Amino acid sequence: MHFNPYGGAAVELAVRLVNAPPDQDLTQLLIESDYRPFVPVTPAQEVELRRWIRELDAVFRAPSVELLNALLAKTTSRPYISTHDGRSPHLHYSQETAPVDERVKAYTAFGLAALFCETPTRIGCCARESCDIVFVDTSRNGRRRFCSTRCATQVHVADHRRRAS
Template identity: 40%
Template structure:
């Protein structure tokens, strides 16, 4: 179980929160976000989502919006500055625990509210990602008109799109553009 590296649940949760708050629910016409919707969003990232309370929804919205800056940063220094600012504002108390998953590190102090656990884990996950790979493994999708973010956890680290669908659309569009250019040269 890799809980400390860039493949940790904190990085995945950061991507999910940013896309949820800054793309999927960014429109003023979007329906209000429910606690249940946020629990469903964060459940795959090993959080005890039953602890999420309604007042924390707004805190997580603000945090998701703030996290976007790290993904959108064009320079490592800017991303590091944002990450360090976030790390300064979370109360970490790392400790070793074993509750049936093997010995591993928890960064959040025992008993902190759910939103603070999410803030701590996403901040440390992105800090580890930056420390290990700089800004080369994260960013905003390269597809036209897509604003979703991604974090690359693959072996080769060449991802530039938020999803296979965006990558496929971009590749098809590039192929068609090359075909049009070749046919106009031939005419």
């Protein structure tokens, strides 16, 4: 069996959270990510998730064992196998009854930790100076430096113009 952690829903959620604008409705973001919170994110949970997003951002900018272990230590994780909603067995990293912010924290921390253990160089942020977008490198060769073709083109054109002048 080949496990591909790069497309993992937990890592995708971490990317979406970090790249979300500051005024993004987090309940809506979780719904659009198919996370299915059982209740809307409360104001107190939103404050905690916004703090968590800053910590996730730090991991994308400089992934390390120390940062990821610190994130894992801050979760209320109790992994178990679930089969809810007729789905096949899958891991949950916190109790389904835990507050949504605690569940999101455990889910994203474990997703990033699993990816880091598999291939740490796949966690990254855009190399264009004025771009803050983070990503998970799913390219075949694992050498992605930019969040999009647009950013890559802007950098390459600027480099070309600099060399040509």
